[in-house]
Amino acid sequence: xxxxxxxxxxxxxxxxxxxxxxxxxxxxxxxxxxxxxxxxxxxxxxxxxxxxxxxxxxxxxxxxxxxxxxxxxxxxxxxxxxxxxxxxxxxxxxxxxxxxxxxxxxxxxxxxxxxxxxxxxxxxxxxxxxxxxxxxxxxxxxxxxxxxxxxxxxxxxxxxxxxxxxxxxxxxxxxxxxxxxxxxxxxxxxxxxxxxxxxxxxxxxxxxxxxxxxxxxxxxxxxxxxxxxxxxxxxxxxxxxxxxxxxxxxxxxxxxxxxxxxxxxxxxxxxxxxxxxxxxxxxxxxxxxxxxxxxxxxxxxxxxxxxxxxxxxxxxxxxxxxxxxxxxxxxxxxxxxxxxxxxxxxxxxxxxxxxxxxxxxxxxxxxxxxxxxxxxxxxxxxxxxxxxxxxxxxxxxxxxxxxxxxxxxxxxxxxxxxxxxxxxxxxxxxxxxxxxxxxxxxxxxxxxxxxxxxxxxxxxxxxxxxxxxxxxxxxxxxxxxxxxxxxxxxxxxxxxxxxxxxxxxxxxxxxxxxxxxxxxxxxxxxxxxxxxxxxxxxxxxxxxxxxxxxxxxxxxxxxxxxxxxxxxxxxxxxxxxxxxxxxxxxxxxxxxxxxxxxxxxxxxxxxxxxxxxxxxxxxxxxxxxxxxxxxxxxxxxxxxxxxxxxxxxxxxxxxxxxxxxxxxxxxxxxxxxxxxxxxxxxxxxxxxxxxxxxxxxxxxxxxxxxxxxxxxxxxxxxxxxxxxxxxxxxxxxxxxxxxxxxxxxxxxxxxxxxxxxxxxxxxxxxxxxxxxxxxxxxxxxxxxxxxxxxxxxxxxxxxxxxxxxxxxxxxxxxxxxx
Numbered sequence: 001x002x003x004x005x006x007x008x009x010x011x012x013x014x015x016x017x018x019x020x021x022x023x024x025x026x027x028x029x030x031x032x033x034x035x036x037x038x039x040x041x042x043x044x045x046x047x048x049x050x051x052x053x054x055x056x057x058x059x060x061x062x063x064x065x066x067x068x069x070x071x072x073x074x075x076x077x078x079x080x081x082x083x084x085x086x087x088x089x090x091x092x093x094x095x096x097x098x099x100x101x102x103x104x105x106x107x108x109x110x111x112x113x114x115x116x117x118x119x120x121x122x123x124x125x126x127x128x129x130x131x132x133x134x135x136x137x138x139x140x141x142x143x144x145x146x147x148x149x150x151x152x153x154x155x156x157x158x159x160x161x162x163x164x165x166x167x168x169x170x171x172x173x174x175x176x177x178x179x180x181x182x183x184x185x186x187x188x189x190x191x192x193x194x195x196x197x198x199x200x201x202x203x204x205x206x207x208x209x210x211x212x213x214x215x216x217x218x219x220x221x222x223x224x225x226x227x228x229x230x231x232x233x234x235x236x237x238x239x240x241x242x243x244x245x246x247x248x249x250x251x252x253x254x255x256x257x258x259x260x261x262x263x264x265x266x267x268x269x270x271x272x273x274x275x276x277x278x279x280x281x282x283x284x285x286x287x288x289x290x291x292x293x294x295x296x297x298x299x300x301x302x303x304x305x306x307x308x309x310x311x312x313x314x315x316x317x318x319x320x321x322x323x324x325x326x327x328x329x330x331x332x333x334x335x336x337x338x339x340x341x342x343x344x345x346x347x348x349x350x351x352x353x354x355x356x357x358x359x360x361x362x363x364x365x366x367x368x369x370x371x372x373x374x375x376x377x378x379x380x381x382x383x384x385x386x387x388x389x390x391x392x393x394x395x396x397x398x399x400x401x402x403x404x405x406x407x408x409x410x411x412x413x414x415x416x417x418x419x420x421x422x423x424x425x426x427x428x429x430x431x432x433x434x435x436x437x438x439x440x441x442x443x444x445x446x447x448x449x450x451x452x453x454x455x456x457x458x459x460x461x462x463x464x465x466x467x468x469x470x471x472x473x474x475x476x477x478x479x480x481x482x483x484x485x486x487x488x489x490x491x492x493x494x495x496x497x498x499x500x501x502x503x504x505x506x507x508x509x510x511x512x513x514x515x516x517x518x519x520x521x522x523x524x525x526x527x528x529x530x531x532x533x534x535x536x537x538x539x540x541x542x543x544x545x546x547x548x549x550x551x552x553x554x555x556x557x558x559x560x561x562x563x564x565x566x567x568x569x570x571x572x573x574x575x576x577x578x579x580x581x582x583x584x585x586x587x588x589x590x591x592x593x594x595x596x597x598x599x600x601x602x603x604x605x606x607x608x609x610x611x612x613x614x615x616x617x618x619x620x621x622x623x624x625x626x627x628x629x630x631x632x633x634x635x636x637x638x639x640x641x642x643x644x645x646x647x648x649x650x651x652x653x654x655x656x657x658x659x660x661x662x663x664x665x666x667x668x669x670x671x672x673x674x675x676x677x678x679x680x681x682x683x684x685x686x687x688x689x690x691x692x693x694x695x696x697x698x699x700x701x702x703x704x705x706x707x708x709x710x711x712x713x714x715x716x717x718x719x720x721x722x723x724x725x726x727x728x729x730x731x732x733x734x735x736x737x738x739x740x741x742x743x744x745x746x747x748x749x750x751x752x753x754x755x756x757x758x759x760x761x762x763x764x765x766x767x768x769x770x771x772x773x774x775x776x777x778x779x780x781x782x783x784x785x786x787x788x789x790x791x792x793x794x795x796x797x798x799x800x801x802x803x804x805x806x807x808x809x810x811x812x813x814x815x816x817x818x
Contacts, residue, residue, distance in 0.1 A: 077222030080265030259554030289458025329392020337440025458526030508543025582609030635665035642672030666693030694721030722749030726756030
C-alpha cells in the first residue's frame, strides 16, 4: 500500500501530458470542470429533470445511479475536456490521503497502453506487472484484494483509444487464469472479475455503446471549464501581477477564442502562448487551426537559437523544420491508422524520428506506474496527433485529390468519411496498398479522422496559404488541394441536406442533424470563407433544424452562426441539451436574423447571456419564439425580458421554466406584458414567483387579447395567488389553457378559481393536479362546470381523494381527469 501510494503520488504530481518540461504542478493549477450526471430519459426520450452537477469528491456518492448492481462509473467528454487530468487529480487526492480513503488500493491504467499488451493476462498479472509489483507476499496481497474488492479502485483512461470494441460475449470469471487483454478489461467492467471493486472509465462519447451502458452504475458528462473556471485556471497559471488580468480581458474581448477555451487543453495553449497573444498583437486566433498553428510557432521558436528566425510563424520557420515536421506527421498518420498512440523506440526508429524531432517538445514520455525500462513516447494530446497528421497531408508532395475526397467527400460510398461513420457491413471498402497513407486513414477511428479533416480544412484555407508557400509543395498543387477541399465540403453538405425527408403535409420541413453534420460545419468554419459557407446552404429549405444532444459548445455555435446566417429562409433552431453557455449565446448572435425560433433548454445559460441575446433579438424581425427553460436565469434577466415583450410586436412564445425567477422578476415581467399584444405562450413553471408574482401576472393578463397558454406549475402559489388568477379568468377572453399543478392551492384557492370559471368563456383546459385538493374543492369545481360549456378538461390527479370519491366524481362529470 505504501509503495502504491508513493508511486502514484510521484506519477500524478505533474501534468506532463500537457507540458514536456513537466513544470506544471497539478496541485497548483488544477481547476474543477463542469461534471454532470447523465439524467434518465422520459417517455419521449428527453431528460425528466435538469442535469445535476457533481464535485469530484462526490464521484462515488448515491445520486444518479443507473444500475445499483454495476461497479463501473463512466466519465465521457470530448477530446481535450480534461478526462485524463480529472483521473490524475483523483489519484493524487488518494495518494496524499486527502480523499477517496475508502479505497486501500488504487490501480491506474491507460487504455492506449493496455492495448499494446499482446500476451494473455490474468487479473493478478494486470495489477502487479502492469501497475505496481508487491516486493513481498504477492499471493497474500492478491488474496486480500480478492477478499476485499470493495476497498479496491481501478481506473481506465481513454476507452475511445482502445482498438477493441466492447463485447460481453466471452465470459471470464477466473482471476488467476490468463485471457486476452480486451477480454480481461471487458469482464472487469461487467463485474465478472473483481465484483464490487469500483472501476472508473473515461471515454469520448462516440466510443460508448448501448451494450456498455447496461453495465454502468453511473454515467457522468465532463463538459470542460465554465467561464469562471477559465478565468480561475488562467489566474492559477499566471500569478505575476497583471498578466492574468490582461489575458482574461483579451478573452472576453475575443469571443471566438473565449469560446474555444472551455476545453482545458485550449486554455492550457492560451496560457502557454500568453506572450504571443499579449505582446505581438498579430490578431487573436479565431479557429482551432489558428490556435494550433500558434502553439506550433511557440514550440518551434523555443527550440530555435535566439535571433535565428523572424518573429511569428513565417514560411521560413516551417521550412527550416520541414524534415522534423514530416517525420512527426508521418508518425501521427501511422499511429491513427493502426490505433497506436504510444510509440516504442523501435516504432520511432521505423518512423525516422530522431533526437532533434523529439527535442521540439511535441512528443513526451507516457505516464506509467510500472518502474524500470524506458517509458514510451506519445504526442502531447490526441488533438496534437491529429494536427500533425493533417500537417503531413498538407505538406506531403504526394497528396492526391482522391485522398482529400476520402476525407471530405460524400461523392462515393467507397471513399467518404461519412461512409466510415456507417456500420461496416453497409459500405464496401476501397482497396489501397497496405501501409499507404490512404490505407492508414481508412482504418483510423472516425472521431480522430473528423478532427484531422477539420485541421486539414483550416490548413488549406486562404488565410494560411502564404504560410505553406515555402514548403515542398508547389503553389499550383496547393491551389488544387484548396479547390478540391472546398468542392468536397460543399458537396458533402448538399448531399446531407438532400437526404432530409420531405415535409409532412401541413408541417414545416424538419431536419435532425445526422452524425457528421457538426463536423462538416466545423470544417467549413475552419476554412473561414464566406463564399463557401453561402454556397453550402444555397437552396436549403428547412423550417426546423434540430441539434439536440449533439455536444454543441461555444466553438460549434461560432461555426453554426458562420454558416447558417447565409440561409435565405427563416429557420427554427433547436439546440436543447447541449453546452452552449453564455459565450455560445454570444457566438450565435450573427445568425439570429434568420431564426424564427430559438430553443436553448439545458444549456447552462445565465442572465448575462440572455441579456445579450435579447439586445440582439430586439432588432431581429423574424424571431418570434424563445425557449430558455432549465438554465440559470434569475430576476436579473427580467428587465431585458420585459423590454422584449413590450417592444417586439410580433413575439409569440416565451418559455422560462425551471429557472430561479421570484416574485420580483414576475412583477417586472408583468410590466412588459401590459404593453404586449402578441404573446400566445408564456411558460414560468418551476420558478418561485409565489402569490405576489402570480398576482402581478394575473393583473397584467386580465385584458390581454392574445395569450392562449400560461404555465405556473410548481411556483409555490397559494390561495391569494389563486384569487388573483380567478379575477383574471373573469375578464380574460383569450386564455385557453392554464397550468397550475404542484402548487399549494388547496380547497380555498380552488373555490376562488371555480368562481372565475363560472364567468369565463375561453378556457378549455385547467390543470390542478397535486394541490392538496379535497372533495370539498372538487364540489366547487363541479358547480362551476355546470355553468361552463367551454371547458373540456380539469386535471385533478394527485390530490387527496379516496378511491370512492374518485369514482363518484368521475361519474358526475367526465371532464374531471382524476
